[in-house]
Amino acid sequence: xxxxxxxxxxxxxxxxxxxxxxxxxxxxxxxxxxxxxxxxxxxxxxxxxxxxxxxxxxxxxxxxxxxxxxxxxxxxxxxxxxxxxxxxxxxxxxxxxxxxxxxxxxxxxxxxxxxxxxxxxxxxxxxxxxxxxxxxxxxxxxxxxxxxxxxxxxxxxxxxxxxxxxxxxxxxxxxxxxxxxxxxxxxxxxxxxxxxxxxxxxxxxxxxxxxxxxxxxxxxxxxxxxxxxxxxxxxxxxxxxxxxxxxxxxxxxxxxxxxxxxxxxxxxxxxxxxxxxxxxxxxxxxxxxxxxxxxxxxxxxxxxxxxxxxxxxxxxxxxxxxxxxxxxxxx
Amino acid sequence: xxxxxxxxxxxxxxxxxxxxxxxxxxxxxxxxxxxxxxxxxxxxxxxxxxxxxxxxxxxxxxxxxxxxxxxxxxxxxxxxxxxxxxxxxxxxxxxxxxxxxxxxxxxxxxxxxxxxxxxxxxxxxxxxxxxxxxxxxxxxxxxxxxxxxxxxxxxxxxxxxxxxxxxxxxxxxxxxxxxxxxxxxxxxxxxxxxxxxxxxxxxxxxxxxxxxxxxxxxxxxxxxxxxxxxxxxxxxxxxxxxxxxxxxxxxxxxxxxxxxxxxxxxxxxxxxxxxxxxxxxxxxxxx
Amino acid sequence: xxxxxxxxxxxxxxxxxxxxxxxxxxxxxxxxxxxxxxxxxxxxxxxxxxxxxxxxxxxxxxxxxxxxxxxxxxxxxxxxxxxxxxxxxxxxxxxxxxxxxxxxxxxxxxxxxxxxxxxxxxxxxxxxxxxxxxxxxxxxxxxxxxxxxxxxxxxxxxxxxxxxxxxxxxxxxxxxxxxxxxxxxxxxxxxxxxxxxxxxxxxxxxxxxxxxxxxxxxxxxxxxxxxxxxxxxxxxxxxxxxxxxxx
Numbered sequence: 001x002x003x004x005x006x007x008x009x010x011x012x013x014x015x016x017x018x019x020x021x022x023x024x025x026x027x028x029x030x031x032x033x034x035x036x037x038x039x040x041x042x043x044x045x046x047x048x049x050x051x052x053x054x055x056x057x058x059x060x061x062x063x064x065x066x067x068x069x070x071x072x073x074x075x076x077x078x079x080x081x082x083x084x085x086x087x088x089x090x091x092x093x094x095x096x097x098x099x100x101x102x103x104x105x106x107x108x109x110x111x112x113x114x115x116x117x118x119x120x121x122x123x124x125x126x127x128x129x130x131x132x133x134x135x136x137x138x139x140x141x142x143x144x145x146x147x148x149x150x151x152x153x154x155x156x157x158x159x160x161x162x163x164x165x166x167x168x169x170x171x172x173x174x175x176x177x178x179x180x181x182x183x184x185x186x187x188x189x190x191x192x193x194x195x196x197x198x199x200x201x202x203x204x205x206x207x208x209x210x211x212x213x214x215x216x217x218x219x220x221x222x223x224x225x226x227x228x229x230x231x232x233x234x235x236x237x238x239x240x241x242x243x244x245x246x247x248x249x250x251x252x253x254x255x256x257x258x259x260x261x262x263x264x265x266x267x268x269x270x271x272x273x274x275x276x277x278x279x280x281x282x283x284x285x286x287x288x289x290x291x292x293x294x295x296x297x298x299x300x301x302x303x304x305x306x307x308x309x310x311x312x313x314x315x316x317x318x319x320x321x322x323x324x325x326x327x328x329x330x331x
Numbered sequence: 332x333x334x335x336x337x338x339x340x341x342x343x344x345x346x347x348x349x350x351x352x353x354x355x356x357x358x359x360x361x362x363x364x365x366x367x368x369x370x371x372x373x374x375x376x377x378x379x380x381x382x383x384x385x386x387x388x389x390x391x392x393x394x395x396x397x398x399x400x401x402x403x404x405x406x407x408x409x410x411x412x413x414x415x416x417x418x419x420x421x422x423x424x425x426x427x428x429x430x431x432x433x434x435x436x437x438x439x440x441x442x443x444x445x446x447x448x449x450x451x452x453x454x455x456x457x458x459x460x461x462x463x464x465x466x467x468x469x470x471x472x473x474x475x476x477x478x479x480x481x482x483x484x485x486x487x488x489x490x491x492x493x494x495x496x497x498x499x500x501x502x503x504x505x506x507x508x509x510x511x512x513x514x515x516x517x518x519x520x521x522x523x524x525x526x527x528x529x530x531x532x533x534x535x536x537x538x539x540x541x542x543x544x545x546x547x548x549x550x551x552x553x554x555x556x557x558x559x560x561x562x563x564x565x566x567x568x569x570x571x572x573x574x575x576x577x578x579x580x581x582x583x584x585x586x587x588x589x590x591x592x593x594x595x596x597x598x599x600x601x602x603x604x605x606x607x608x609x610x611x612x613x614x615x616x617x618x
Numbered sequence: 619x620x621x622x623x624x625x626x627x628x629x630x631x632x633x634x635x636x637x638x639x640x641x642x643x644x645x646x647x648x649x650x651x652x653x654x655x656x657x658x659x660x661x662x663x664x665x666x667x668x669x670x671x672x673x674x675x676x677x678x679x680x681x682x683x684x685x686x687x688x689x690x691x692x693x694x695x696x697x698x699x700x701x702x703x704x705x706x707x708x709x710x711x712x713x714x715x716x717x718x719x720x721x722x723x724x725x726x727x728x729x730x731x732x733x734x735x736x737x738x739x740x741x742x743x744x745x746x747x748x749x750x751x752x753x754x755x756x757x758x759x760x761x762x763x764x765x766x767x768x769x770x771x772x773x774x775x776x777x778x779x780x781x782x783x784x785x786x787x788x789x790x791x792x793x794x795x796x797x798x799x800x801x802x803x804x805x806x807x808x809x810x811x812x813x814x815x816x817x818x819x820x821x822x823x824x825x826x827x828x829x830x831x832x833x834x835x836x837x838x839x840x841x842x843x844x845x846x847x848x849x850x851x852x853x854x855x856x857x858x859x860x861x862x863x864x865x
Contacts, residue, residue, distance in 0.1 A: 001713050001734075057424050104607060111368055111423040115562050116606045122555055123599030130592045183733030187726040190717045193706040200666060200704070201721040201779055202692030211729075241555065245431055252428055282443060288435030295428045296417065 001189055002053060002180040007310060008260045011303070012173065015263055019169075023162045031158035037270045038165040039226045042172050044250045044262035046219035049176055050102075051248070052257025053185065054212055055192035057114050060101060060121030062243025064217050067124060068094040068224025069234045073140045078133075083146045091221040098217015099210050106206035118241055125239040139235030143228050165226055172219055173263075179215055180259070188212050249291050254301045261303030268302060335467045340584055346473045348580030349480025353535035354553060355560040356487065356572045357528025363504040363567020365521050367415065368423065370430040373554030374437035375529050379403045379536025380545045381441055384450040387540070392455035396537045403533025404526045411525050434551065441547045449544040476538055483531070484573055491569060500524060504567050556583075559602050565612025574614055619644040619813040620665075620696075620783050625674035627664055627837075634660045635671070636837040640815075642783070647805075647814040649824040651848075652834035658817040659701055661834070662787050665815075666698045667691045679782065692722075695782035699772045699789055701817075705760050711771055712756040715743040718778035746778045749804060766793050770801070783813040791819065802826045825849065 022034050043065050050056040071093040075086035105116045128134045145155040146164075153160050179185050187208045190198045199205050228234045237243075246269075254265020269287075276283045299305040358372045379399040387395035414433070418426050453459075454472045461468040491497035502510040503520055511517045536549075543549060556579060564575025582601060586594030605613065620642040627635040634657045642648050652658050663669040665676060667688040675684045683691050706714050713734065719742035720726040720733035733739055747753045750770040755763050760771065769792065776784050789805075790798035798820065805814065805827050818824040824831065824845075831848040833841035841854055848854055 001709055057427075104603070108606065108610060111427070112562075112606065112610055114423065114427055115558060116603060118555070118558070119562075119599050119602040119606065123596055123603065126595030126599060130595060132592075179729065181732045182730060183720055183726040183728035186713075186717060186720065186733050189709070190706055190721075190726075193708050194704060196668075197700075197704045197706065197775070198717070198721065199688045200668075200692060200698055200700075201718050201775065202689050203721045203726060204689050208727075215729075242551070248428070249431070282439040284435040285439035285443075288432040288439070291432035291435070292414070292429050295421075295425050295432070296414070 002177075002185060002259065004177060004181075004259075005307075007307060008258075011260045011264070015260075015267070016166075016170065019166050020163075023159060023166060028158055031162045033270060033274060035158070035162045035165050035230055037266050038162065038169050039223050039230060040247075040250060040270060041169055041263045041266040042226065043220055043223040043247050044254070044266055045172055045176050045259075046216045046223065047247050048251050048257065048259065048262045049180065049216045049219070050213055051251060052259075052262075053180060053192065054188045054209065056102075056105070056117075056209065056213065057248070058117045058213075058216075059114055059241060059244045059248065060117040060124070061216075061220050061247050062241065062245075063121035063124040063239040064094055064098055064101075064220035065224040065227065065243070066128065066234075066236070066239030067097050067217075068221030069228040069238055070128060070134060070140075070224075071221070072225045072228050073143050073234055074134075076144060077140065077142065083144050087146070087225050090225050091218050094221025094224060095214045095218035098220065099214030101217070102213020103206060103210035105213075106209040118244075121239065121241050121244055125236055125241070128239055129236040134236070137236065139233060139237075141233045143232045143234065145229045145232070161230065165230075168222060168226060172222060176219065177259070179212075184208060184211055249287065252291065252301055253294060255304030255307070256300060258300065258303045258307060261301050261307075264303045265301060334465070338465050339467045339469065340588060341581075342467070342469055342473065342477070344577075344580040344584035345477045346580075347584060348576040349477050350535060350539055351553075351556055351560050351579055352480050352484060352573055352576035353531050353538065354557045355564070355576060356483075356569060357531040358557060359561045359564065359567055359572045360500070360504075360569065361525055361528045362561070364500060364507070364524050365415075365419065366423075367418070367426055368430070369415075369528075370427060370554065371410075371433035371437060371550075372528075372532050373550035373552075373557060374434050374441075375403050375406065375532040375550070376536040376539075376553055377441055377545075377547065377550030378406060378437065379533030380540040380543075380549060381445050381450070381536075382533065383537030383540045384452045384545045385445075387452040388450075392452065392541075395452070395540075396534070399537035400530040400533040403536070404530035406533075407526045407529025408522070410529075411522055415525065434554075438547055438551070445547075447547065449546045450540075451544055452540050454541045472541060476542075479538060483534075484569075487569055496520075496523075556598075559598060562612060563602060563605050565615040568612070568614045571612055571614035575612070619646070619679060620815065621677040622665070623675045623677070625661070625664060625676070626672045627660060627669065628672055634837050635664060638674070638834070638837070638839055640832060640839070640842075642813050642815060644782075644813055645811050647827050647829045648816070648832060649828035649830075650815065650817045650832045650834060651821065651824060656834040657837035658834055659787060660837075662698065662785050662817065665785055666696065692779065692781075696785070697776035697779045697781035697783070698785040699776045699787055701787040701791060703768050703772050705768060705771055705775070707761045708759065710757055710759055711747070711752055711763065711767070712743055714760060714771055715746055715752075715774055715778045716740075718775040719743060719746075719780075722779035722781075742778050742780065746774050749777070749807075750774045766797055769793050773801075777808075781812070783815065786814065786816045788817050788819055790823065795820075798823055799826075 019034065022030060026034060043061060047058060047061045050058055068090045072086050072090035075081045075089045076083065081089060101117065101120050105113055108116050129136060134140065145161065148155050155161050155164055187198065187203055191205055191208060195205055227238065250265040250269045251262045253268060254263065255261025273283055276286045294301060300308065354372065354376055358369060362368055382402045383395035383399040386398045414429060418429055458472045458475050461470050491500060499510065499515050499520055502513065502515060503517060507517055560575035560579050561572065563578055564571030579598065582598055583594055586597045590597065622638055622640040625635055625638040638661060650658055660669065664671050667686060671684065675682055677683065678694050678696055683694060706717065716734040716739055717726065719739045723738060725733035725736050725739055747756055750773065752767065752770055752774055755767050760768060773786060773789050790801050802823050828845050831843065831845050832839055833854060841848060841851060
């Protein structure tokens, strides 16, 4: 069941402090990297919510993010909505798309779930790629960032934009924690553990799955809006299945279903890609080998590994403390 | 749109279908037998294309066509011993992830060995040119692909239906634990089927090399259509792979000329519909 | 309370349930007996909605639920336990009971409040745990507790939904006679308005709690009557006790 343990809270606080520090200390290149990490972190939190806590391994979260980005762009460019309204529209739109996909896929299990979500993601990709109104392969340019000059903030600087993304990430973390500890989030964990029993207890399983997928879609939509505002240009590549695959890799690297792990994974992934790309053009080879090693080691990613170790250590300590009183114990 | 147009498009659709069949049949039988989805199947196809291009450039086309499947089957053997064997007991997600990592590794390995530049190979002398059928002139090489796909399908159907190893495979697909109890060496059967499946992916790469340009990401591009074929047809079934390939080939080809702009969406919508209405595909391998 | 009319189910050529009719009064405790393969678990799956009957009707509190999905029947107050433990193995005993209570009260649909922390859910968890002697195990993960505890929890999940009718599928299977006896005491102490339909293997224990006994054989009702009649029925001894001794 989802819990914000001291380790998780501590790591979150540490990450927040590091990100704030980096936002003020870094130069342009560092700030671009930071922004990339923050946006990726939002996307993988959305993915971990359904994959880690609900057992719904989605290969369409890249497409959901892309849907958010395109919805934001179209709302601004075609409907002429002001930036904030376009952002709200994009998040709600992505949530609705997520809800529909979740509702349709709710009956599929295991490898079939992965395949159906892949199909939906690719459907979105082809649709955007082939439709002239979305600019096709060329994408769409001329996207706006919100105007915060009333607060004395110019979002067109890298530093202000990075802090703006950090604020978004903090809000997303709070929202995700709230969702996971709500009745809906608890029910989702129950479904992952034993769907049949949840149904027998009286839960309409598909509806819970669809709601969670919709909420996760809204968060992916936030990532999409920020990604669009970051580069101020979007192309169908955002929706490609490899983006979804990469997001899944980040979640696995950090620790599936550990809430904080995926954020750690996002940091590790972006930093590693930056460092490896500086040495060799074969970044995919490195990430491929790391992914295979992590999965085959059966550890639950970086954060999951640390968490397991620490909980085992504290269990041992508790057992040792109990032993002198002569109580029998099992490790 | 006269008869010639329809015939021409039908041949195009058949050619695409047969190429996809060569790829999907290995994937689907491996899944049916081992419940293992190998996302790196497309990457093996790319390796096959590169091997064929290299050998064709030095020795000749036919040598390439024979070498490519053998080399890729060997590669399959290596992968089996290094990775797949250890992943047999893991859940679908771990398998998907490991083979996803393998895509990345193979992608960069082909870039390291062959570089980033697209390779091309010549169609062999015997299959060059066009011939006229039913009032349409059509490239001989593409007819060769159709014939080869059909021949492989016939051979596999025969092996599965009539030989002892075919009976063992059918038993394994139906119930691998029971097959093991009946004294079938399931592990060796897996290995054989896995290698043959990989070899067929290599063959598909070699066959596709002269009509597509050989690039490192060709495996990534073909993967999604192959998965669609396998899922529409029903995981684990030879006839399903053929049916799925034909459906994909025809919808894609005719969609592109009749409903331009919607062809791919049509395919994905079809896939989603199949998965929702018949979650085990149109021709599931087991009842 | 629960009424079954002419229920029929076939698997291919095999008739697993044949023209089964039952009628349970509110608060009645009915035990279903029958040799292995008599169709008891199939009957439960039909009642709970995990299988659809080929013919016949099921009524709960006078309302036809024959076509209602599993979850809908549960919300109408029909709870069940499984013959083979079907629990949330990765969660603690308290979380298991909490989920059951939260689903039943609708708290599991809230996006704002933590359903496990709600007072009414906690109260149900505490009460059910006390009744089933689960209180000492509340914080333990299900996969870490003994089989006997899991067996109790299996029934606990059904009770925690505060149902009107409970279907218990061999609740004492696999646990020792002493524990089984304690379990039957617990059943006897449940609020009288609760209707119980129990599949049981152990005849003596069944007589402890049953108001009435139904015997199934080859998917058909072959006996329906008071426990005393059942004890004295020669036919029952033939078809049921005979196979019982062999089992």
